[in-house]
Amino acid sequence: MRVQYVALGCRVFLGITFVIAAFGKLRSRSALAEFTDSLSAWGWAFLPVHGHRFVALAVGLVEVAVVVLLAFDVTARVGFMLALAVLLVFTTALGSALRGNRRIRCNCFGRSGADISAVHLVRNVILTVTAGLGVTAYVSEGASIAVESTLVTLAVAVIGAVVVTRLDDLAFLAGR
Template identity: 35%
Template sequence: MGDCCPSPPDLLQPLYKSAARVQAPTARFRPTWDDHAAACGVGSASVGPPEICLFTRVAIGVVFAAAAFGKLRDAQAWHAFADSLLPVLGAVGIGRGARRPVAVALAAAEAAIAPALLFPPSVTAGFLMADVVLVALGGGLARALYAGVRAECRCFGTRAGSPLAARHLVRTMALLLVAVSGTVASWAAPALPDLVPALAVVGAGLVSALLLVVLDDLFALFAPMGS
C-alpha cells in the first residue's frame, strides 16, 4: 500500500481544519466578564486604567441620574427648575422664550446619560454627552457669576434652592474633569479590574457622587461653624 493510499488520520485532516475554522469565531464572540467593561480599558501603555473608567462611570452616572430624578420627580420640582434658569439664560443673552426648550433639553440629556454609561456599547457616547452638558453648564454659571446675577441653584431639583455661588461652578468643573477622564479611559484597550478592586472603585464612585449631590446640604451644615 505504501504511499499510494493515505492513512485514516490523513483523511481526517480536512475535517479537523474545518472544525477549527468554525470554532474560532464562536470562541471569539463568546460572552465573558470582560465584555461588560469593553469601554473600560487599559493596556501597558494606555492612558487610563480600568479603575478610572469604572469610577467615572459610577460617579457621573449617579450624579446625572440624581439630577434628572430631582427635576422630573413632580411638577413642582420641574417648574422650579425651569424658572431658575431664567437669570442664567439672561446672563448669556438668551431670551425668556427659550426657558422651556432649554430646560427640556437639559433634563432629557441628564436622563439619557445615566443609562448610556450603564451599557458598555454606549459608554463613550454617554461620556461625550456629559462633557457637552457640563461645558454648557460651566459656561453659563461662570457668566452668571461674573455678571453678579442673583439666581437659585436647582441642579438636583431641590425644593429650596440655594443661592448661586462659586462652589456650584467648582462642582461643575470637578464633574467635567471626571467626565473627560472617563471619556479618555473609555477609548483605551478593553480590560477590567479584578472583582475586589472593582467593588472598592464602585464604592468610591458612589460616595463621591453622593458628596457632590448633597454639596449644598453639607455647606449649610458646616458654614455656621466657620462664621
C-alpha cells in the same frame, strides 16, 4: 492604577450624579415648573415662556440620555462625551452668572435653598474633569478586573456622587 477602574469609577460617579440631577428636575410637574421658572434668572429673557419650558425639559432629558449611555459598555464613550459637552455648557453658564454677580438659586439637583456660588463652580469643574477623564480612560475591550477592586471603585464613586450632589448641604454645615 489600571485604567479600567478609572473608567468604571467615572461611569458610576457621573451616572449617579446625572440620575439625581434628572430626577430632581423631572420627578413631578411642579419640580419641572420650578426648574423652568429658574431659567429666567439665568438671563434667558430673550426666550419666550414656552422656550423656557422646552429648554428645561431638554436639559432633564439630556441628563437621562447621559445616564442611559453610560450604563452600557458599547455606548459609554458617547455618554462620557455627551456628559462632557453638557457640563462644559453648564460650567460656562455658571461662571458667566457668577461674574455678573447674579443671585440665582441652584436647582441643579432639584429644589435648593442655596444661591449659586464658587462652591458650585468647583463642583462643576470636578464633574467636567471627571467626564474628560472618562473619555480618555474608557477602554471598550479591557482586561478583566478584580472583584475586590471593583467594589472599592464602586464605593468611592457612590460616595463621590453623594458628596457632589449634596455639596450645598455640606457647605452649609461647614459654615460657608
